[in-house]
Amino acid sequence: MAQTVLAAAIPGGGPVLELGAGTGPVTKALIDAGCPPDQIIVVEQDRDLCRTLERRLTGVxxxxxxxxxMGDIRQRAQIRSVSVVLSGLPMRIIAPVAAARCYTAAFALMPPGGSIIQYTYGFRSPVDAEEMPELQATFVGRELRNVPPMGIWSYRLTRGLVNGHARSGEWTRRTAPGAAPAP
Structure with missing residues (x-):
């Protein structure tokens, strides 16, 4: 998985951004794969897990x-750009509107062509293609050494977007000239 993230990183795009780092095993794998700790930003909601991450992963x-x-975090932390986003968020149980807002904010942090690498413990894409048709989903593979095994997906924006995404943070479907906008 770490190799997938590093291969997707846009050179010069900034640090790797990990959403939902938990106790940090994936973050540690990134470091072990050669990503300098000072080139990793992790976001974790749980205060105790944040303390654990700070102790275990010096420099991150x-x-x-x-x-x-993510939009609020970006402003507060003054993050200008990231090279790739790694997500361990449980997208299957997150409301589609919240997931879309999160992904929109993540793509806004990356240069054009950026990727979100999402891992899941299920067998299908954790992101609903009908809710986010602007995403190109690619199944990368399964990490069988992880218990339980995890599926790895890569998401990129398709060319069917108008200016990438709407300013409001909601997905924008491209419509034909004269057609009513998608709901």
């Missing part, structure tokens, strides 16, 4: 906050 920037409110 740990931000406490709700990753679904």
């Amino acid at each position: 920037r740990v931000l406490q906050g709700n990753a679904l409110a």
